[in-house]
Amino acid sequence: MRIIIERSNLLKSLAHVHRVVERRNTIPILSNVLVRTEDDALRLKATDLDIEITESVPATGEQAGATTVPAHLLYDIVRKLPDGSEVKLSTNDEGTQMTVSSGRSNFRLQCLPESDFPDITAGTLTHSFKIKAGELERLIERTQFAISTEETRYYLNGIFLHTIEAEGELRLRAVATDGHRLARAEMVAPAGSEGMPGIIIPRKTVGEVQKLLGDSNDDAEVTVELSDSKIRFVIGDVVMTSKLIDGTFPDYQRVIPLNNDKELTLDRQDFAAAVDRVSTISSERGRAVKLALSDQQLTLTVNSPDAGTATEELAVGYGSDDIEIGFNARYLLDITSQLSGESAVFMLADPGSPTLIKDGGDTSTLYVLMPMRV
Incomplete structure (x- = not known):
């Protein structure tokens, strides 16, 4: 095979396909990307036996053919070539080596035969x-x-x-x-x-x-x-x-609660910032933050045996019975970062039951969070 291709086109396609290739492989062919020349196009294919990804990219074909070369190595070589350059890919007559050349740069890579490359796409998609x-x-x-x-x-x-x-x-x-x-x-x-x-x-x-x-x-x-x-x-x-x-x-x-009757409405960004601040005091992965709710007020508390205590108060929309409930701070931040509206709505039941969280700006999403003991 022999083909000439724009470096930027080749790099973009290799960036897509090489990611599925595991860096450590016991089966050598799975470390490789399949490179095939087709009518004025280069077709790349990579797999880890669970995922297969292929992409065609425009190129000037001089001689048809196919082979496989180490995916991450080829990607690194092309990535380091100068912007705007052209890359020539060619194999020797025996098909055991591929030459990658661009300007004054020349690389010779060991090839494995195309016939060894696995195909996982068989089967009907219904x-x-x-x-x-x-x-x-x-x-x-x-x-x-x-x-x-x-x-x-x-x-x-x-x-x-x-x-x-x-x-x-x-x-x-x-x-x-x-x-x-x-x-x-x-x-x-x-x-x-x-x-x-x-x-x-x-x-x-x-x-x-x-x-x-x-x-x-x-x-x-x-x-x-x-x-x-x-x-x-x-x-x-x-x-x-x-x-x-x-x-x-x-x-x-x-798992999705239907009868949670205590409604808490709060500003999403203010709440996330407050959770982030008070959780600074605790370095544990499963750090708990306590939410204490009374009329129109939320108090956030984190206790750390080693570092001390942090509290912060927020004005919120809440008119139900007083309640104290604990959550993993990381999980609260994960969920609030997904919300698109300015407000978040928490539907609570009691300190031991799951809480329903809704997005004030998107009715098509909802989240359920299990409480923690605090």
Whole structure:
């Protein structure tokens, strides 16, 4: 193979595909990216056997062919070449080496044959729909922080995506929980998503999709194809296919409280800043902040046996019975950072029951937070 390509185009595509390649691999071919020349285009493909990502990029083809080279090494080489330069990729007759040349720079990389490269895309995808990049990004951003990192509860290590009938219309809903907090975001279900299976998209896949969406226009259309075992995202010239988590997501609806009658309304930014300030006194990861509520006033308190005590008072909208309840400060900050409105609404029951948190500016999201003993 022999092809000439703009350095900026090659770098952008390599940035997308090389991320799925694990830096430590026991199977050598999985450290490589598949490089194939097609009609005036270069096609790149990388996989970790759970995720496969491909992208086509314009190039001047001189001789067709395909090979595989170390993904991170090729990315680092191209990244360090001068802006605006052209890169020439060519293989020797035996296909054992690829030469990467640009200006006075020349690199010879060891190749592995294309025939050894795995393909995970086999199988029929039963459902397909289109969604705006901005809408998909919002569903992910509002929920991904609550994905569990506890490997023993593997079915919580992703976002549960499903359709559900709510208020007389079909909604596409994303849910994530780690057992301590739950995040739910939804939108009107796009055409084609009717009858889709409820699926759990793995954490790594969620992160990669999020990065790809960040590079695209909010109004760009993303095609989502899925079955009960795989999902594929087509974002511009990038195609990403991923295995899904084979497990059953718990019945999250049972966790969402319906009868919490104590309503607290507060300024989101003022509250987040106050939580951040008082939690400075505690260095523990699971630091608890106590919320003491009385008529129109909230007092935040953090006690640290080593450092001392911090308190702060806020004027809030609250007219129910006095209550004291504790929460993990980090979780409170995570949730308030996802809210888009100026105000946040907390629906409380008692110090031992889950609290419902709503976004004053977005009725399509809600959060549930378990209290802590303080």
